[in-house]
Amino acid sequence: MSDINSLVGQIVPAVGAAVGAYGVSVLSRAEDQAADATVRLGQRLLDRILRRTPDRAPIETAVTDLAAAAGDPDALAALRLRLRSVLGQDPSLVAELAALLPAPPAARADGARGVAVSGNVSGIVSTGDAAINIQRR
Template identity: 75%
Template sequence: MDINSLLGQVVPAVGAAVGAYGVAVLNRAEGQAADATVQLGQRLLDRILHRTPDRTPIEAAVTDLAEAADDPDALAALRFQIKRVLAADPSLATELAKLLPEEPTVRGGGPRSVEVGGDVSGIVSTGDGAWNVQGR
């Protein structure tokens, strides 16, 4: 798995953990009340921190995200710091990829079928002469 694909799965989970626990995620053990995404984020962040020689940039990015959870720049800063760590340690990238759930296999059912491997937030239409109207 390439680093950018891995980041696309790791950063949202770590972000969810930071959103749920704030800076306390740096020291918090997995809680029973945490949902699966938050628990995954905690495990990923813990693995990253334990394999990083200098934890300071990651911890600073987590702190910034905890203080500004709705700021996409704070999330991007965390993503950048994680990317630096993964680029420097390819074995860590492989290790994190093994912690992630497998992506579902998507197969269309026949001619003109639609395959969706993630979320759909709009109209999906197939067929001859299909006509769609979406009000705004």
């Protein structure tokens, strides 16, 4: 399941950018030469998902809702939930989409106390002598 979550984490920003650029017409718009790479990637990913999904309506509804509420984190989360559900049912689609995505940059830690992070961090990352870290919520 973590592979799907990671994949969805990469897909949603690209599809969100495509929806932000084209609104609901992203569902039928042909690739535009002037669109940037992220938008084109989002279009390709969404097209591939919709072609392989027997019931397109829930994803199309999530895209339409996101287009109507541009930037709304709840609408983006609804799209993420729909995509996770679709990908959880089709491992071959997961592999196909993963092949379309650029490889994530390799984590690299330079220096004596360097910290390499691959993915997201939701907390304190600290190195050093006698460091005191306080995280308030």
